[in-house]
Amino acid sequence: MAADDAATLLDVQQEVCALTHVRPVNQKLLAPVASQRIAQALRSGAAGTTTIRDLGLRGSLRMTVVGAVDAEVEQIQHNDAQARRLHEPRRLHPSMLKDAKPRNTSEVLPPVFGRCEAHPSTPRSSSVHEQVVRYLEQLASDPAIVHVCRAHGYQVGVLTELLPHENPELLGLNENKGQRILLRVRTDGADGMRDYKTTRRVLVHELAHNEISDHPPEFKILNSQLNREVDAYEEARTRGAHVLSSQPMYDPGDVDEEREERRIR
Numbered sequence: 001m002a003a004d005d006a007a008t009l010l011d012v013q014q015e016v017c018a019l020t021h022v023r024p025v026n027q028k029l030l031a032p033v034a035s036q037r038i039a040q041a042l043r044s045g046a047a048g049t050t051t052i053r054d055l056g057l058r059g060s061l062r063m064t065v066v067g068a069v070d071a072e073v074e075q076i077q078h079n080d081a082q083a084r085r086l087h088e089p090r091r092l093h094p095s096m097l098k099d100a101k102p103r104n105t106s107e108v109l110p111p112v113f114g115r116c117e118a119h120p121s122t123p124r125s126s127s128v129h130e131q132v133v134r135y136l137e138q139l140a141s142d143p144a145i146v147h148v149c150r151a152h153g154y155q156v157g158v159l160t161e162l163l164p165h166e167n168p169e170l171l172g173l174n175e176n177k178g179q180r181i182l183l184r185v186r187t188d189g190a191d192g193m194r195d196y197k198t199t200r201r202v203l204v205h206e207l208a209h210n211e212i213s214d215h216p217p218e219f220k221i222l223n224s225q226l227n228r229e230v231d232a233y234e235e236a237r238t239r240g241a242h243v244l245s246s247q248p249m250y251d252p253g254d255v256d257e258e259r260e261e262r263r264i265r
Helices: 009-020 034-044 070-087 126-139 145-153 196-208 217-240 253-264
Strands: 028-030 062-068 111-115 156-161 174-177 179-181
Touching: 009 034, 009 196, 111 126, 111 196, 126 145, 126 156, 126 196, 145 196, 174 196, 179 196, 196 217
Parallel strands: 111 156, 156 179
Antiparallel strands: 028 062, 174 179
16 A cells, blocks of 8 residues: 555554454554554554654555454454353342252262271270270371372271281281271280371271282282372472471370370270
């Protein structure tokens, strides 16, 4: 297109509009070596005062115009409005909300462990019964154990205990791939509770039997993998904690174990 050097950028836009029906507000003008100056003039609102000469252009202009005519703009806006309506929450008349209950959209995962039970020979009224159940519940709710179980799809029906005189050579037993897991939680003298971390490793061993019944090489590989996952989970939690001291962190679980052990004795 031909343009006088004194013509303003707005004059050019209006001429482009006459030729293409793209309004100035929807135009993007691209010209060799002047595109950036054109964009700056349009952004600053100086299209009516900036001349072709100011832009460093002379004589015949070769420009590329990018833009849409009004009908195309309206169609795009219409499509956007329809998309928003489709994805926005449904609005109901207040009369339709009467007696309505809010939906719980959060996913509720089934518990990994069903019940935690002390040995049947332990009276429910005894403090030992309470301590054993609490110890087993701590294992069943241990975040690292729950994480590993959910990752591998393990379920346990009943978590209970083996008394020291029952199968003395065993620290744990898995029946029917998780239908029931029994753990030696009391000390050999039945005068306290076994170390928590040690018992937890036995539990990991028994959980591996949910997948592999015997002890082939594959079982040892799986058992090692599960223990690594437990360690990695706890390490990640530790890294995410705010440590304010280099001293050992307070763990109420350890204190409870010591207190309960003294009470049994």
